[in-house]
Amino acid sequence: MKKTFYPAVFHKAEEGGYWVSFPDFPECLTEGDDMAEAYEMAVDALGLELTDRIKRKEEVPAAREADQVDTEDGVLVIVEFDQEAYRRKHSSRAVKKTLSIPEWLDEEATARDINFSQVLREALLEKINAG
Known part of the structure; x- marks a missing residue:
C-alpha cells in the first residue's frame, strides 16, 4: 500500500542514547538506548500518530522537505512508515x-x-x- 517518509531529528540524550522529535508532529516524541532502537521507536511513534489522526479524521500534514527542518542540536533522519506493514502487525484480530x-x-x-x-x-x- 502506502509508504510515507517524515523527517525526524535525533538528539543525543544526556543520560545516553537518543531522543527523537518530529517537526511535523511536535507532540510526537520518543527515545531509544542507541540509534537503531531510537529509529525503531520513531517508526512506532510515527505509526501511532498517523493512525490516531486518521481514526479521529484529523488532517495529516504533508512531510516537510529536508531543507526546511531546523535540526538544532540534532541530526536529521528520514523515517519511513509502511502503513500496510503497520496494519498487519497491529490490526490482526x-x-x-x-x-x-x-x-x-x-x-x-x-x-x-x-x-x-x-x-x-x-x-x-x-x-x-x-x-
Whole structure:
C-alpha cells in the first residue's frame, strides 16, 4: 500500500542514547538506548500518530522537505512508515464474515477438509497483491 517518509531529528540524550522529535508532529516524541532502537521507536511513534489522526479524521500534514527542518542540536533522519506493514502487525484480530457458496461446493470442500477461512485469506491476499 502506502509508504510515507517524515523527517525526524535525533538528539543525543544526556543520560545516553537518543531522543527523537518530529517537526511535523511536535507532540510526537520518543527515545531509544542507541540509534537503531531510537529509529525503531520513531517508526512506532510515527505509526501511532498517523493512525490516531486518521481514526479521529484529523488532517495529516504533508512531510516537510529536508531543507526546511531546523535540526538544532540534532541530526536529521528520514523515517519511513509502511502503513500496510503497520496494519498487519497491529490490526490482526479476526473478524467474522458471512458468505454464500453453492451447496455442492460446500459439500466437496468439506469432504476434502478444506479450511474455508484459510482459503479466503489466501485468495484475498493474492487479489490485493495483484492489484
